[in-house]
Amino acid sequence: MILCITHSGDYYNVDLFSAYLKSKDIPFFRLNSDHINHLQKISIDQDSFELTDEHGNMVSSSDIKGVWNRKAWSITVPEDMDEDYHRIFINEYSCLRYNLITTLEHLPWINPYEAEKKIDGNKIHQLRTARKNHLCVPETLFSNDAEKIKSFFYRYCNGKAVAKLHGVMSKSMAGEHMLSTMIIEEDSLESIGDIAYCPMIFQPYIEKSYELRIIYVDGAFFTGKINNSENADWRIANSQYSWSAYELPEDICRNLSAMMREMGLCLGAIDMIRGKDGNYYFLEVNPQGEWGMLQKELNFPIAETIADYLIKRINIHE
Incomplete structure (x- = not known):
């Protein structure tokens, strides 16, 4: 069973x-x-x-x-x-x-419970592990210190940053009940003092060509592309766009696989963006992230691949 x-x-x-x-x-x-x-x-x-x-x-x-x-x-x-x-x-x-x-x-678990718990609640650890495995990662600050945030903004953000609450997750594929990722510009810094009551993650705003939702299952990749270049996060305007299948470059697959192995994960939903500068930027991995929209719209056999992997692990275990 x-x-x-x-x-x-x-x-x-x-x-x-x-x-x-x-x-x-x-x-x-x-x-x-x-x-x-x-x-x-x-x-x-x-x-x-x-x-x-x-x-x-x-x-x-x-x-x-x-x-x-x-x-x-x-x-x-x-x-x-x-x-x-x-x-x-x-x-x-x-x-x-x-x-x-x-x-x-x-x-056998998908994913091993303790490994998943460590990764799921630790965005900075994710970014550190991604960079270690040769993935491109935006400069990042997780802080409640207004002065440090201002210094980060002027040093790295070129007049525009994104701010996101670490613990707020979407409850549906459509992004319902999710607090939107916020755009921070210089005039927004005037009210940054309230950050002491709610620490946030800050990164430079990256001009992007499109976003990618990548489902990783034990070395297999199912990648959906969404042409959201205007909004900070595709989930904010999910109904405006449709998904298309995407082929990741071999070096990106290799580096992501190495990252997932180091994290101890056999399954995860990875978010990346393709910058207008041509780089692929790793944003995060959610071990319990959504993929139903990719199976539904692109006919990816994700559920079947997850099941087959677990069946294989059970047979080896026995």
């Missing part, structure tokens, strides 16, 4: 994955990470766990042979719970969830 850790609002990608497993007669269990709470019955001992999900489906850890950590989500708190108990509820169920996950750590 393959366990897929996702959330209750995730369908298209997971449905493709589970349908492919069904075609190969491989059992599949969907675990909604946001419902690892009072909606599920969970018991963990020193060696194993048993779980009954919100729909009455049962699974034992002894049946699980591999794990796809598709998309972890925040644990849902009951609407009628007193706010004084929210922190205790979330803390204890988060602890329960982590104990459940570590029960399975000896199995």
Whole structure:
């Protein structure tokens, strides 16, 4: 059996994955990470766990042979719970969830849990690793210091920068609920003093020809190109553009593969831009990033490739 850790609002990608497993007669269990709470019955001992999900489906850890950590989500708190108990509820169920996950750590994972956790929350580490592997990376500052930000702006940004909150992620392929990447020009620096309450990542604005969303699966690349040269981020104006298939240069594939191996990731959604200067700039990798739009619009077999990789790892493990 393959366990897929996702959330209750995730369908298209997971449905493709589970349908492919069904075609190969491989059992599949969907675990909604946001419902690892009072909606599920969970018991963990020193060696194993048993779980009954919100729909009455049962699974034992002894049946699980591999794990796809598709998309972890925040644990849902009951609407009628007193706010004084929210922190205790979330803390204890988060602890329960982590104990459940570590029960399975000896199995094949996509991606290995601890490796993914380190990369997913550390943009500066990502950029450092990318540069080490010969990828072009914009100068970057993560700061809450207004004077340091001004100094960075005048030194590197040539009158225009981008600023982004590190922890804000899109909840959908269309970019809904996502705080837009912001353009910073010289007159914006007058109000930069409030940065003390909300540190942000700053980079020079790069004049670009187009953006790339690259899905990496164990050395295979599925790359979509979107002709967004006007907006700071394609997700802001996703409906204005369509995706087209793109062939990455061999040296970029080689360097990205080396970077992903060093990060310990076998799967990730990589964002790059092609600058008008001809360079390919690495921006970030999201181990749980979206790729459904590329499979839907470009017929890329991404779900099938992920499943095949995990099946191969399970067979080797056994």
